[in-house]
Amino acid sequence: MLQEKQKEGFNQMLVYIEACHSGSMIDFLDNTWRIYATAAANSKENSYAVYCLLEVYHTCLGDGYSVAWMEDSDVDDVTLETIGTQFDRVKARVLTQKTISHVVEYGLMDIKGSMLSVFQGPEGKSLPRKKETSARATTEYETMSQDEVEVWYLKGMVRRAKLGSVEREEAQKQLDDVIAHRKHVDQSVVAIVRAIVDGQSNDTNATTCSQVLKGNTKAYTWDWKCFKGMIASYQAQCGTLRLYGKKYNQVFAKLCDIGISPKQLGVAARQICLPHLVNPQWMAEDKAGFYENPYV
Structure with missing residues (x-):
């Protein structure tokens, strides 16, 4: 699919992938592609669910990597923040969430110097959010491997x-x-x-x-x-x-x-x-x- 899209003539592409073992979907990308892609975990790891409050929500409300990059985009000026800066912040945040997944990057590294607004649109398109939302550590909530969520949810149903x-x-x-x-x-x-x-x-x-x-x-x-x-x-x-x-x-x-x-x-x-x-x-x-x- 990516090969066909590149032939059709897109200039550059920024890709975010949230999935277990998601690094395996993009680890063939190198600097010959006009694509820069990041993923929630390498090819051997699960990704992690966050904002898990069993007694309140009975489910998990987000995925660690996706929550990290979307909240970062919401609270920072995307016309001033580079893709590379966001990658470093997201990688660091995911590693503080009591997980063992490692955010990875592949493809055309020159794209990292571009501002997020080039791909996400100018600031102001999203609803305003308080700055402290991103700073609030997701470790206040339970974090777990995606593989564990279904079992955790069913155990909660039995218990309740x-x-x-x-x-x-x-x-x-x-x-x-x-x-x-x-x-x-x-x-x-x-x-x-x-x-x-x-x-x-x-x-x-x-x-x-x-x-x-x-x-x-x-x-x-x-x-x-x-x-x-x-x-x-x-x-x-x-x-x-x-x-x-x-x-x-x-x-x-x-x-x-x-x-x-x-x-x-x-x-x-x-x-x-x-x-x-x-x-x-x-x-x-x-x-x-x-x-x-x-x-x-």
Whole structure:
């Protein structure tokens, strides 16, 4: 998409990305692109939710990185603040939020010298905010990994529901299902990768299971047909990945890059995700947002 847009002739582009492992979406950018992009976390880390007040809101109100750059833009004069200055401020603020994510930057670094107003518009477009809003540390509120938010929310539902009530029973069932599904995804992906990669060959140059799972090879692929097929093959045998399982997208991409096909993954998945080990609900769930198998 970016390649096509650049061919169409945009001058320069500023991109902010808030997502777990979001650095993996932009780490191919270098100074040959007319794009400067920053992301909430590197390719191996989750991003973090902030303004989490369970007893007041029963949810988290923002994402640490997005809150940091948007509040900075709101309270400072964007005609006087450079993109580079904002990046330094946002990176420092995110690191003070009791998180372990690191804001990253890629692309054309010359853009960092431009004023924010070049990309965000002149000052005055946003509603005025008090200066102390940005200075108020988000550490006054609970901060947590995006992966933890769903479990944290469901635990709160269980705790707030009356003991013995239908509401509490239903909340507990949802919580148990989420925890069981996450365990299933974690264990099945690891087992599939081990079965495929460790069984490749005795070649000392072969990629190891550990390298695929821990991110010691590049995190993206240009073979989209293979990538989509990997996800579809997994879900056909092991059930939907859900949002939690998307953290393994990098693993599927790496398998493509080392020459593994979706068919090979499907064979391994069929042996590991035996029908009696997979909750029928996970197989029947709507897989909207995921990919159909282009190989079928």
